Amino acid sequence: MATSRITYNGGLRTTSIHERSGNEIITDAPLDNKGKGEAFSPTDLLATSLGNCMLTIIGIAANEHGFNIDGTTCEITKVMTENPRRVSEIVVNFQFPANEYTDKDKKIIERSANTCPVAYSIHPDITKTITFNY
Structure with a gap:
């Protein structure tokens, strides 16, 4: 089964449908x-996927090791460059809720974030700047 189906709607906008769930994502240039900027751009999704994946993998590790990260937020900043136009850096800023994270918990969190599948999939020429605020 395909993962998604994407339709070009015109006006530099697409609609992606997740085949299994039917959920939709709209993108705009x-x-x-030359776009309207009224939705995530494809490069916004690339950068945002890194944060989503990191939080998911941290959540799995937290469940396995018996600590809680509920309420953790992650702010993503995408940096573009020209010639060729591409993402050159993704800045990831985690803010964890007040909790008594041990040094071991922090090590698990940081190792999990840095070893998520999206982090491994991003080309090494793209700088990943990651901050963990506990």
Whole structure:
């Protein structure tokens, strides 16, 4: 089974449908690339996927090791470059809720984040700047 089905809607907008669930994601070209910027751009999704994956893998590890990360947030900043136009850096800023994380918990969190499948899939020329705020 395919993962998703994407339709070009015109006006530099697409709709992606997740085949298994039917959930939809709309993308727009960004303002700085002839778009309306009214939705995530494809490169926004690339950068955002890193944070989503990191939080998911941290959550799995937290469950396995008996600590809680509920309420953790992750702010993503995508940095673009030209010639060729591409993502050059993804800045990931984690904010964990007040909790008594042990040094062991923090090590598990940071190792989990850095070894998520999306982190491994991003080309090494893309800088990943990651901050963990406990």
